[in-house]
Amino acid sequence: MALVAALGGVALAAQDRYTLQVPGGLAFSEFRGYDQWQTIAVSQNGALIDTIVGNPAMIEAFKAGIPGNGKPFPDGAKMAKIHWKAVKNTAEPGDPTVPGALDDVDFMAKDSKRFADSGGWGFGVFEYDAATDTFRPGDLTDKPPQAHDAKCGFACHTIAAAKDYVFTAYPKR
Numbered sequence: 001m002a003l004v005a006a007l008g009g010v011a012l013a014a015q016d017r018y019t020l021q022v023p024g025g026l027a028f029s030e031f032r033g034y035d036q037w038q039t040i041a042v043s044q045n046g047a048l049i050d051t052i053v054g055n056p057a058m059i060e061a062f063k064a065g066i067p068g069n070g071k072p073f074p075d076g077a078k079m080a081k082i083h084w085k086a087v088k089n090t091a092e093p094g095d096p097t098v099p100g101a102l103d104d105v106d107f108m109a110k111d112s113k114r115f116a117d118s119g120g121w122g123f124g125v126f127e128y129d130a131a132t133d134t135f136r137p138g139d140l141t142d143k144p145p146q147a148h149d150a151k152c153g154f155a156c157h158t159i160a161a162a163k164d165y166v167f168t169a170y171p172k173r
Helices: 002-013 054-061 155-162
Strands: 040-044 048-054 080-089 097-108 119-127 133-135
Touching: 002 133, 040 054, 048 054, 054 133, 119 155
Parallel strands: none
Antiparallel strands: 040 048, 048 080, 080 097, 097 119, 119 133
C-alpha cells in the first residue's frame, strides 16, 4: 500500500507541460495534441534535427498553395517544431543521423487579431531539461535569446514576410 501511495506521489509531482505559458504569449495547452499532427517537413541546422508539424488548418493551407499563391495562412493555423540533438546511429547501415535527446519545442499560431503587431503570428519556445524531465518557457539566456512575449520569434521571421512569416515549405510527397 505504501508503494502505491509513493508511486502516486511521484506521478502527481510530474510536470504538466500544458500549464506552461510564455508570459504574455502562447500557452503550451494551445498546442495539445501537436505530437499527433502531420509532418510538414524535416530539417537539420547544426547540432539539431527537427520535425515541423502542422495542425489540420495549416496542412490544408499548404495543400491549397499558401503561401506560394500570395495568400496568407488562415487564423487558426498552427505549427510546432520539435528539436532533438542530432546523433549518428552507427548500428544502422549508412550511419544515419537520427533524433537523440529532446532539446526544445517551438510553436507558431496564426491569429491576426491577437497578434496583429507581429504579422498575425504568435510565437513560443519551450526549452526541455532532460535531467528533470521538464519544460520551461525560453528566455534571454537561451540561444537564440527569447524574449518573454508572443513576439519572441518575430524578429527572425521578418525575413520570411513575403511567405507570411513562415520559413518551412511543404515539399512534394
